[in-house]
Amino acid sequence: MISIDLIREQPDVVRDAALRRGDDIQVDRILELDSRRRELIAEGDELRARRNQVSKALGETKEKPPEVLAEMRQVGARIKELEAEARTNDGELQALLLAVPNIPDADVPAGKDDSENVVIRTVGELPSFDFEPLPHWELGENLGIIDFTAGVKLSGSRFYVLKGKGATLQRALISWLLNLHTREHGYEELYLPYIVSRETVTGSGQLPKFADTMYHDDEDDMWLVPTAEVPITNMHGGDILSADQLPLNYVAQTPCFRREKAAAGRDTRGIKRVHQFEKVEMYKFVEPSESPAALDQLVADAEDVCSQLGIPYQVKLQCTGDMGFSVVRTYDVELWAPGCGEWLEVSSCSNCTDFQARRANIRYRPEVGARPRFVHTLNGSGLGIPRTMIAILEHYQQADGSVMVPEVLRPCTGFDRIG
RNA sequence: GGAGAGGUGGCCGAGCGGUUGAAGGCGCUGGUCUCGAAAACCAGUAUGGGAUUUAUCUCAUCGUGGGUUCGAAUCCCACCCUCUCCGCCA
Secondary structure (H helix, E strand, O other): OOOOOHHHOOOOHHHHHHHOOOOOHHHHHHHHHHHHHHHHHHHHHHHHHEEEEEEEHHHHHHOOOOHHHHHHHHHHHHHHHHHHHHHHHHHHHEEEEEEEEOOOOOOOOOOOOHHHEEEEEEEEEOOOOOOOOHHHHHHHHOOOOOOHHHHHHHHHHOOOOHHHHHHHHHHHHHHHHHHHHOOOOOEEEEEOOOEEEEHHHHOOOOOOHHHHHOOOOOOEEEEEEOOOHHHHHHOOOOOEEEHHHHOOEEEEEEEOOOOOOOOOOOOOOOOOOOOOEEEEEEEEEOOOHHHHHHHHHHHHHHHHHHHHHHHOOOEEEEOOOOOOOOOOEEEEEEEEEEOOEEEEEEEEEEEOOHHHHHHHHEEEEEOOOOOOOEEEEEEEEEEEEEHHHHHHHHHHHEEOOOOOHHHHHHHHOOOOOOO
8 A cells, every 4th residue: 555645745656657557546536535534534523622621521510501411412413424424435545545556666667568577687508408398297297296187186277286206396395495595595484374364365455456366265254375475464464563673584385375267278288377386485574775675685585596406597677567566676586497488487576665564554663762664575485386396397307208306405305306 | 162251551450431541560761870780769651643833732542343421441232352161173
């Protein structure tokens, strides 16, 4: 959520920023509702002040003049009217404010979709094969480690089963990642609920706008997490942190549940886009002045994973049209998958500045006695597991159909080759 | 799931219709004292909204939402959460 002060002071900046993303927002209506809001508060407060004064006086004497009581009854009724109008007014205002996206950084390239994202750097040589590299869905089936039929049998399309060394490879990858981030990158590990309340899913911004992208339990009104970002953001919801608690760096591995309705028909082969997948998520709560550097660190941590896996990757800066709603700047990290012949987004690292913090009400006190300020939040995958598995399988495949395990994972897998 | 107890400021805890935004204690910050520290003493110490001549004025908030009343932390209703015991269970 953006600050109402910013819209009041610089409506054009906010409007133009939304247009750069391809969103049209109702700035004029927001300003109108905001000024009505203040009128309602002024009148209501005045009446409440009078009522408080009279009630106090009545409390001090035994006299209860009926005409005063009658007048106060009217004042009370008017206050109720004003409160009702304020509720409707604020409801509409809130809804419109929640639809205003964050302001992209000035140097973020304009563009309408991911085709206009800008490659910042490419690291590592694209491998050449003296045989035709296979896509992971063929490798996985040939090796008996990915069973698509079983997934469909159990749950339907976009579900799969990992078997044998495939399942072990995933488990090894997860523990290697968590070890790396906790031991070398300075993150604290969290184990989180995978099913969260409506309040939690609202605090991080998925509700109300993205309700149909999540799985939901009607009976208890609980939601399956689409990313660890949801519970982590709300860990400190409503808190006022002290400056010496910052920065907070968290890492958590969770499954992510996504209905993928909007992507019907896209990426239907393999495990690139599925309804349930594992992800290791990095998350930072920092002081505002620190957030640009924290974003660079997040990207560096994701890149370190790619380098250590020994797979070529590239870093892209998202253009305005591809950026998420709550971010000012996002870098994607993509691993090269020679079998499907494409760069796979395995991490998306974003600076949300105070946008999420404002919504989830996460503040800190810069110094003892100072007014609380909103923190800045950042998140980045480190990494998404299925796509990393794809890159590993396709990059390390051999002419005989087997797959070598990357060096760094071998202590965790206990084997160096699949097949 | 059943029975009971309870949710008050950073924490503990009083209050149970009217000078209570809230006693008292702890903590924290500043000061006095001290070579320094501790102790003691003194002072200060919530968050958010609105107005503003930025000195200040005002409103809201005692789990949440309603209700009663001139007036609610205090009474009534609903919901949420925590704890204890019983049941069930990985």
